[in-house]
Amino acid sequence: MKMKHSGTMKAVLADDLTKSMEFVRVYAADITNKKETSRLVKQLGEIFPLTRLPHMKRVRCLKENEEKHLQIILCCVDQEEDLSSSPTLNEIFQKAPGFDQTGLGNLFSTRVARNQPKTRAQFEEAQSHWPTSFHEDLELTKLLNGTYFTKTEQERINLHMQMAVELADQGKQSGEVPIGVVIVNSDSSEVVASCYDLRNTASNPLYHAVMLCVDLVARSQGGGAWEIQDTPGFWWRKPHEASNRLADLSSDTSLGSQPDNLQNDVGQPTLVRDVTESQSGQNNLKRKFNELDDSSYLCTNLDLYVTQEPCSMCAMALVHSRIHHVFYGVTHPDGALGSRYKIHCQPGLNHHFQVFRGVLEEKCRNLYSEIT
Amino acid sequence: MTKLLFLLPFQAKAALLQGEVPVGCLLVYDGQIIGKGKNGVNFTKNATRHAEMLAIEEALDWCKNRNVAYKEVFARTDLYVNVEPCIMCAGALRISGLRRVVYGCSNERFGGCGSILDVASDQRTTDSQPVLQCVPGIFAETSVQLLKEFYRGQNPNAPNPKVKK
Numbered sequence: 001m002k003m004k005h006s007g008t009m010k011a012v013l014a015d016d017l018t019k020s021m022e023f024v025r026v027y028a029a030d031i032t033n034k035k036e037t038s039r040l041v042k043q044l045g046e047i048f049p050l051t052r053l054p055h056m057k058r059v060r061c062l063k064e065n066e067e068k069h070l071q072i073i074l075c076c077v078d079q080e081e082d083l084s085s086s087p088t089l090n091e092i093f094q095k096a097p098g099f100d101q102t103g104l105g106n107l108f109s110t111r112v113a114r115n116q117p118k119t120r121a122q123f124e125e126a127q128s129h130w131p132t133s134f135h136e137d138l139e140l141t142k143l144l145n146g147t148y149f150t151k152t153e154q155e156r157i158n159l160h161m162q163m164a165v166e167l168a169d170q171g172k173q174s175g176e177v178p179i180g181v182v183i184v185n186s187d188s189s190e191v192v193a194s195c196y197d198l199r200n201t202a203s204n205p206l207y208h209a210v211m212l213c214v215d216l217v218a219r220s221q222g223g224g225a226w227e228i229q230d231t232p233g234f235w236w237r238k239p240h241e242a243s244n245r246l247a248d249l250s251s252d253t254s255l256g257s258q259p260d261n262l263q264n265d266v267g268q269p270t271l272v273r274d275v276t277e278s279q280s281g282q283n284n285l286k287r288k289f290n291e292l293d294d295s296s297y298l299c300t301n302l303d304l305y306v307t308q309e310p311c312s313m314c315a316m317a318l319v320h321s322r323i324h325h326v327f328y329g330v331t332h333p334d335g336a337l338g339s340r341y342k343i344h345c346q347p348g349l350n351h352h353f354q355v356f357r358g359v360l361e362e363k364c365r366n367l368y369s370e371i372t
Numbered sequence: 373m374t375k376l377l378f379l380l381p382f383q384a385k386a387a388l389l390q391g392e393v394p395v396g397c398l399l400v401y402d403g404q405i406i407g408k409g410k411n412g413v414n415f416t417k418n419a420t421r422h423a424e425m426l427a428i429e430e431a432l433d434w435c436k437n438r439n440v441a442y443k444e445v446f447a448r449t450d451l452y453v454n455v456e457p458c459i460m461c462a463g464a465l466r467i468s469g470l471r472r473v474v475y476g477c478s479n480e481r482f483g484g485c486g487s488i489l490d491v492a493s494d495q496r497t498t499d500s501q502p503v504l505q506c507v508p509g510i511f512a513e514t515s516v517q518l519l520k521e522f523y524r525g526q527n528p529n530a531p532n533p534k535v536k537k
């Protein structure tokens with residue numbers, strides 16, 4: 001009863017992981033003489049390689065009344081081919097006149113998985129038609145069955161969302177859209193920044209809580225763009241002295257020692273210039289400071305908690321900022337992390353992250369119940 | 373009006389000179405520039421400081437200083453930018469209620485006006501914002517040049533600027 005709410009948290013996964021399998025038709029035949037099996041597999045592999053179905057097992061074994069019975073895939077059914085006109089073995093092997101049909105019996109067509117299954121559920125669905133290969137991704141399995149986080153982690157997740165709910169409520173009192181955000185360090189659970197929405201009171205359409213919080217993180221690293229006045233509930237970790245000095249040192253060239261894969265491939269990203277060119281003492285110094293303050297590059301290794309699913313602007317801001325995980329309470333029809341789009345797993349983008357919805361869902365829903 | 377647009381490549385160039393990705397933009401209302409922006413990600417350590425965001429803020433100030441409602445002004449304001457806005461900026465332009473975006477080359481890595489997603493013209497359920505009109509092609513060649521200059525020999529993950537034919 002006590003942990004009831006944690007059960008509603010769900011990973012928001014890419015469509016290809018949650019949809020059911022797609023199938024294609026193939027011609028297959030009974031094997032009447034088991035001794036011919038390996039020869040048939042070899043020869044069929046030469047004349048009809050299953051290039052588009054590399055995950056399919058060519059032969060399957062059916063058990064009927066204690067008796068084993070083998071069947072083999074011959075070739076794919078052409079899409080244009082009329083299924084009502086069932087061909088004969090001779091017609092199928094027309095193009096391969098030398099092929100020895102010994103051992104092949106009754107010809108039939110059947111459905112097999114178009115792609116290799118990615119999840120256990122898809123595997124079982126595919127398997128019920130024809131055996132296929134499957135490499136289980138254990139992390140994905142945990143995401144799907146809700147064991148990705150330990151109990152302690154789930155409690156911590158709820159605590160952080162509770163903070164976000166209270167911030168949203170604080171904003172609501174002052175006439176704001178009730179959205180609260182908390183950004184925490186993934187490893188230490190230390191809160192780095194927290195705030196709520198200001199789009200109404202500041203009459204600035206860009207002041208979405210997520211955008212504000214991302215800027216507060218930049219502030220905590222000695223940067224930041226928005227001059228947000230002291231607002232109750234707004235908080236950011238004050239930059240360490242080391243970070244300040246880092247900011248001074250890097251004012252001319254930008255952050256000097258980020259991991260290589262973070263280089264200038266963001267939309268209009270932080271640029272790492274001349275890192276290899278000028279391995280000067282200054283750069284080494286910068287590296288030292290970065291070691292002291294290891295969380296100092298954008299939102300790398302930070303988790304974000306928000307009461308409501310972010311919009312396209314905010315979701316893409318989190319891609320640019322390299323957020324680690326996102327947790328949200330309730331969905332929004334125009335939301336971009338599961339509802340309208342799944343920007344966190346959008347093919348083609350250079351950064352992907354894990355998203356979880358339904359954290360303290362009831363409490364979050366209550367924030368929005370009086371609106372609309 | 374068209375004379376003003378000569379400023380656009382200079383905005384982008386200015387960003388380049390400061391070591392930022394060469395993206396610059398102008399917000400034009402009734403023949404006058406009410407907002408300018410160039411990419412400022414490095415300087416602020418905030419990866420969301422794209423040229424478009426800065427320009428929108430400048431234009432909001434412009435409205436505030438003249439005591440006019442930004443919504444009315446923005447409904448007749450066009451953005452000129454040398455690269456297709458990314459998904460975030462396209463979202464910001466929608467939220468702000470701007471009328472049109474005229475851009476240079478397409479942004480094959482992050483574009484929000486159709487290249488990756490079409491945030492500029494999707495139908496929303498909770499607001500009645502009109503869609504953002506998109507017109508590609510302005511200073512496309514110059515933009516590709518600038519981006520190439522920026523990324524030259526630097527990174528295999530460089531954005532993929534393309535001139536829309």
Ligand SMILES: [Zn+2]
Nearest residue numbers: 208310311314
């Ligand atoms: Zn938003």
Ligand SMILES: [Zn+2]
Nearest residue numbers: 267422458461
């Ligand atoms: Zn952008």
